[in-house]
Amino acid sequence: MSLVRLALKSARFRSTSLVLTVFGLAISVTLLLGVDKIRTETRASFFNTVSETDLIVGARSSPTNLLLYSVFRIGNATNNVTWDTYEEIAAMDEVAWTIPISLGDSHRGFRVMGTTDDYFEHYRYGNKRALALDEGERFDGVYDTVLGADVARELGYEVDDEIIVAHGLVSAAFAEHDDKPFTVVGILEKTGTPVDRTVHVTLAGIEAIHVDFRDGGRSQLTVDAEQALKFDLTPTQITALMVGLENRAQTFQVQRRINEYESEPMSAILPGATLADFWRTISTIEQVVFVISGFVLVAGLLGMLTTILSTLNERRREIAVLRAVGARASHVVLLIVLETLLVVTAGCALGVAMLYGLLTLARPIILDRFGIDVPITGLDPTQLSILGGVIVGAVVVALIPGFIAYRRSIQDGLALKV
């Protein structure tokens, strides 16, 4: 019988305490790998959200807030930008293109964003990727809408379906623009960014549904969809705008001019720099969480050490019997190390299985709550080295009980201390 089989049979005999140790280790491995996975994906998804946009302009607020509502659709603008100002900025010599955006309404939990054709033309994400239509076409008419991939998938919409937009961000029957339904004309390909969770309509459409809305409620005088088209649907204000410059070297100059704008207080931010700033704030937390999960793992390993040390006493007879039939003291150490290896490998395997199980369950929730897609992929080199580190760490830890067992087996010899 080989030493490995002996170690397996012996471990199975004491399986209750060892199984608990395996679970303890598995939980800490899941935690550590999970934290690592989420921070990697968060980071990737975060920096992939917007690309090629030189400036984002909104009413004066903190750069982070402006970034969050304009790009991530999180939170709200404190104020708007007038259409006149928008036109002035768009007309600047240095400005190559602009994308006006108008936020504030929602559809069944998804944000509705009013914009223009420029959005499909100029918006870039990831590595300079443009938006592409999976089905249908860009919006053209006032009551046309183009859905993000997740909106269509989760709500089961197809081209030609009609949707009703709710006023504000909470769906409420009394504040629905139900008299002016929008028709789905296109569905975008998945981008892995907040675009997937956005309902895109024209700026004119946003104006049209608000023709008979004043001060957040429906006015007595209702205007139907057809009549609304006769109104002047040029917006009076928008929420924010994205700006692309002719020459990137002029970014700071244009930013200053917008920040010092006379007619209304505005903020212009560099999306890359603001993302990086914001990431630094979050990454401190992220690092703290990672360190904490590292400590949880250390606690798991110490738990394993405790279990193995406590089994040494009950294994004294076993070791004396093995010594009697000719096992060397080094065989005893090897048995302990093999058992540890067994426990830690099982713990890692179970931990990885639990990680994938949890990711499968949590993926839609994380996407829904935070707009971050955590794709289920194989283990990356970082995670493999974490697992390798855990196993090596466990074997090093096992040398402690191994050494104790070694010394004891030499002292005890064939004496069966009961």
Add this chain to the structure above:
Amino acid sequence: MPSPGAVATDAVVRLDNVRFRWPGQQTDIIALDELTLEAGEHLFVRGASGSGKTTLLNLLAGIHTPSAGEIRLLGTDLATLSAGKRDQFRADHIGVVFQQFNLLPYLSTVENVTLSCAFSARKRRAMASTGVGDTARDLLRSLNLDDDLHRAPVNKLSVGQQQRVAVARALIGGPEILIADEPTSALDADNRDRFLELLFREVEAQGCTLIFVSHDPELAGRFQRSIELSGAEQ
């Protein structure tokens, strides 16, 4: 070819002026001036608890080395072997039966018997023709352990049965020396006598040299020779 340090002798066990004391102690716990056992001899070692019985076993089994003097087993001076080599020597040439708890609870009866082959290529070679498992089963049968017990978990066996399994394990592969440490102390008188009968029969069948340690003077009469351990000289 003679092993290192071999002398021309038929003695299986030869102790010469063996002294052992624990580090820091003032007195010797073992002091044996001379002891020689020829092949097939049965020696009864009587000693009260604390007389150094266990220490003597550990010396003979090569776990400890004497503070002074020489222990030769089968012509080999144990002191010339490294600790690992002494362990290998024990695996190949010495069988051990303890007072109780001889068996590993996670192995079946047969697996417990064949366990001693795990560390000895010599024993495995000795049984190459019959096979380790069959040899174990034959040995168990000759020790009055029926086939239905062979696959049973060992904690289903009575103490007497467990001790006989331990004898089978100690004797499998034909070691020259069998050391038994109070193997009957957990047995009642009837069981003890039956156990001894079987033990002697098997030991004689294999021509094995037996060293039997006990505190019970009643047993001495069944042995050709007996010595008494006086213990620490205080």
